[in-house]
Amino acid sequence: MKIHNFSAGPCILPQVVFDKMAEACINFNNSGTSILEISHRRKDAVEVIDTARALVKELMNVPESHDVIFMQGGASLQFPIIASNLLKEGGKAAYMQTGKWAENAIKEAKRFGEIDVIASSKDKNYTYIPKDYTIPTDADYFHCTSNNTIFGTQMKQFPNSPVPMVCDMSSDILSRKVDVSKFGVIYAGAQKNMGPAGSTMAIVQRDLLGKTGRNIPDYLNYATHIKNESSFNTWPVIAIYGVMLNLQWLKEQGGVDAIAKINTEKANTMYTEIDRNGLFTGTANVEDRSQMNATFVLNNEELKAEFEALLKQAGVDSLTGHRDVGGYRASMYNALPLESVQVLVEVMKQLEQKFG
Amino acid sequence: MKIHNFSAGPCILPQVVFDKMAEACINFNNSGTSILEISHRRKDAVEVIDTARALVKELMNVPESHDVIFMQGGASLQFPIIASNLLKEGGKAAYMQTGKWAENAIKEAKRFGEIDVIASSKDKNYTYIPKDYTIPTDADYFHCTSNNTIFGTQMKQFPNSPVPMVCDMSSDILSRKVDVSKFGVIYAGAQKNMGPAGSTMAIVQRDLLGKTGRNIPDYLNYATHIKNESSFNTWPVIAIYGVMLNLQWLKEQGGVDAIAKINTEKANTMYTEIDRNGLFTGTANVEDRSQMNATFVLNNEELKAEFEALLKQAGVDSLTGHRDVGGYRASMYNALPLESVQVLVEVMKQLEQKFG
Ligand SMILES: Cc1ncc(COP(=O)(O)O)c(C=O)c1O
Ligand SMILES: Cc1ncc(COP(=O)(O)O)c(C=O)c1O
Ligand SMILES: [Mg+2]
Ligand SMILES: [Mg+2]
Ligand SMILES: [Mg+2]
Ligand SMILES: [Mg+2]
Structure with a gap:
């Protein structure tokens, strides 16, 4: 019987992704080796991550000012990464609270400084997206969640933010046109529209980095991954291969x-x-x-x-x-x-x- | 032609791992769905991570005092995690410096406090393992690297440490018998003897946690992953499935x-x-x-x-x-x-x- 998979994530991916990943588990690109046993620094592996990065840039029309990086740890690890990379020592950030994931993002950011929750729909169990709010001009950044996976709400438009806008797009990335140039950082756990579980993507405006005065561990510093083209350390080869295949499929769909x-x-x-x-x-x-x-x-x-x-x-x-x-x-x-x-x-x- | 794969990691895995992973990409356990499209909270997915955890415990004879957790980010993310979980505010830790990975572990730990490099083989380009050293009794922990992947040296025995011993076993985990009870934390990027690239394992002595006085982001806190049985957030399903299969193979080998x-x-x-x-x-x-x-x-x-x-x-x-x-x-x-x-x-x- 055909299964209709409505899973909220990890979720359905195109059949061609399953087929090609299966093939690569046995014989990757006819190399005689499985994709599971090759160094992430082997030429044909590097081509995979480079192609995935290039496809994100092409499909999302990423401007020159922004870099695309792949990491691990999921969107949940991005929550503290955002704050440690963008929230200055003694600074403050503005957050919109539209669901459980936004709550978690706020919780993690609070460890790093003052968080101003400038709008919340918690009063009505997160059934709506707040529209009347003002983003303070003295915030280091403004954070929002484009799609609230649990509550089923979605931002139909994004504000013109006077400060860098950061967005958790985990559950609607690549589902609709977005003007990347409006955002300081966009991030997403891959396991919805990007690919299988096991990688995380961030699109980062380079010139926002290095300004917090914080001593950030290398792995948690966006600058590390930009500099090393996402090969700072061993990346999840099979997961990124799935991302690449999925993006190729999306491109073929138009x-x-x-x-x-x-x-x-x-x-x-x-x-x-x-x-x-x-x-x-x-x-x-x-x-x-x-x-x-x-x-x-x-x-x-x-x-x-x-x-x-x-x-x-x-x-x-x-x-x-x-x-x-x-x-x-x-x-x-x-x-x-x-x-x-x-x-x-x-x-x-x-x-x-x-x-x- | 048969290929003899001497890759340093990601590296060769048993053929049965490749075959079963390929099958699961198409039809996982005869469920009619690919392992790539199922929720990490689905019953049969939870069974995978539970089985992998149980196999680590069994194969390594992990004592009751220790928990086995799976994370992401590689051994490189464990470097700052170790320090933030174990190094007290104002405390110090002792490190043995036996290669590039030890250097990196030291570099990351230094962000969190005083690091005492109590032994180093840097003087001879890391061609040996120091043997004459004393672990200070006032250190919060002692850190060593069991196998130096780049330089080809390996600790043949471990000291009787007066303080919790932490070991990066990325490149020789499961290759030989180790007395886990001697260690406070053992960690390893999976991509050698554990499984494919994309997951990281840690074996953590529970009662060492929660003593640093630090405000640790949830994802970087071992306690989070222990409490949530490694399902704090979306885990890398296909990678952990590979770990499970590889451990099953190892068990079958004796x-x-x-x-x-x-x-x-x-x-x-x-x-x-x-x-x-x-x-x-x-x-x-x-x-x-x-x-x-x-x-x-x-x-x-x-x-x-x-x-x-x-x-x-x-x-x-x-x-x-x-x-x-x-x-x-x-x-x-x-x-x-x-x-x-x-x-x-x-x-x-x-x-x-x-x-x-
Ligand atoms: C909008 C959103 N943000 C964050 C997360 C957490 O993602 P992860 O499990 O990758 O940490 C999810 C997971 O479903 C999500 O939907
Ligand atoms: C001993 C040792 N430690 C740490 C690392 C870094 O691992 P990762 O790439 O998972 O961060 C390696 C990688 O080869 C290693 O061999
Ligand atoms: Mg939500
Ligand atoms: Mg009706
Ligand atoms: Mg080394
Ligand atoms: Mg000779």
Whole structure:
């Protein structure tokens, strides 16, 4: 049976990525060696990371002022890295608090100095994106989360920040057009639209670095990875190979603009049914709904078993909401075909026909 | 042609690891999904990391007092982590300096406090392991490197340290029996005897933590990973799967004692030829020679092209010494068969017959 994988991350990737990674585990580029046993400094390995970097630059139209780096440790390690690289000793930073990941980013940054939470949607359980806020001009930077994976909200536009803008784009990177030049740093755990779990990407404006007065460990210093072209130490070869393949696939689809159209179509299909179908209710504020993660609840909890049996029958997998919020979450990342959303919608209609 | 892979890391792994990882990229455990698209919190993923952890405990006979954790960032990120987790504010630590990796560990630790380099072999280009040194009883910990990957030296025994002993075992972990109870922390980048590049392992004595008075970012705090059983954030699923498979293979070989015997046989075969053959000279002090990395030079540089042509013909790959030291380095990690060493020795004999 075909499985429709709505996992929130790590998540579905294109079949060609699976196939080529499998092949490389046995025989990488016809070299007679597995990609798993080669030095990250071997010429054909270096080509992988160079190609991945170049593809990020091309697909996201990264300006000359910014470098693309690959690290490890996930977005969670970026939280303290951001603060240690950008928050001056004795300085302050402004944060927007729009969900659990933003909370974690704030928690980690507070270890390094004063954090001004200038806007928060915690009052309504993170169901919306704050719009009325002023970014203080004396902040070292402004931090926001473009897409709130758990709560299903997404920033539809970014402010014109008077200070460097830093954004956690873990769950919507490469899903839509973004003007990179507006940002000081963009970062993302790879395990959604970038590739498999095991690498982390950052796009860093070079001239922001080296100004905090802090003594930063080499690995945690963006400057180290820029200088060493992400080969400061052993990088996760198979994971970065997956990133490269996934970016090649995205380019073949027509790039970010093309995938954004499909993402919009998928999201519209999903939200239309959530709204139309009397058995379900969306949980996020309509204008702030995420195109990546649609969160919704079943109005009548007594239909839970029946709904989930139908989902299972149809091959719909990993629709359960995050353990902190419950309900359902349909994650519709780049590699999820429209067909999978249609199958899910079909199941929702079936439930309605039986019990609506 | 069969390739004999002497890469210093990432390095050769058992064929069964390549085969099973390839299979999992397409269809993980017959689940109908790729291991690359599943949540790290899915039951069968959690089983992978739990199994890997249990195998480390079993194979290394880890005492109850210690926890096994998997992280990212490589051994290079462990360098500052060690200091921030164990070096008290205003305290000092003792380091043994036996190579480039020890130098880096020292460099990173110095950011956190006073570092006392109590022994160094830098005076002779790191060709030996210092033996006469006293570990100060007022140090917060003593740090050493069990195997110096670049210079080809290895500690044959460990001191009875009056303070917690911390060891970078990146390049000889699981290659020989070690009494874990003697150590406060053992850590290793996975990409030698543990598995593919992309994960890092630490074995940590629980009761040493939480005593520095430092404000440690969650990801960099061992306590976080212990508490969350290495699932604080998204872990590198495919890399840890490779670790698990590799540990299963090692167990099937008879475990650490059995592999240690073969490693000794491989090293003896290698060093016997280096010594016997007049064209070559080993670079490390004989009694400190590493069983993992044999470093040697060709006495007559004019034979370089000829030697390397013969190596190529025989399928001997990645024998070039580290870029910092030159010469040759035969890395003989667990998965390298004795046969590969014999092939290399054969080539050395051939060269001798032609030019000796
Ligand atoms: C928006 C966002 N930020 C941060 C994280 C944490 O990422 P990681 O697990 O790579 O640390 C996630 C994980 O899902 C996320 O969705
Ligand atoms: C003994 C030792 N320590 C540390 C390192 C650095 O490891 P990583 O690249 O995982 O940071 C290496 C890498 O080869 C090593 O051999
Ligand atoms: Mg969130
Ligand atoms: Mg409705
Ligand atoms: Mg060394
Ligand atoms: Mg000789």
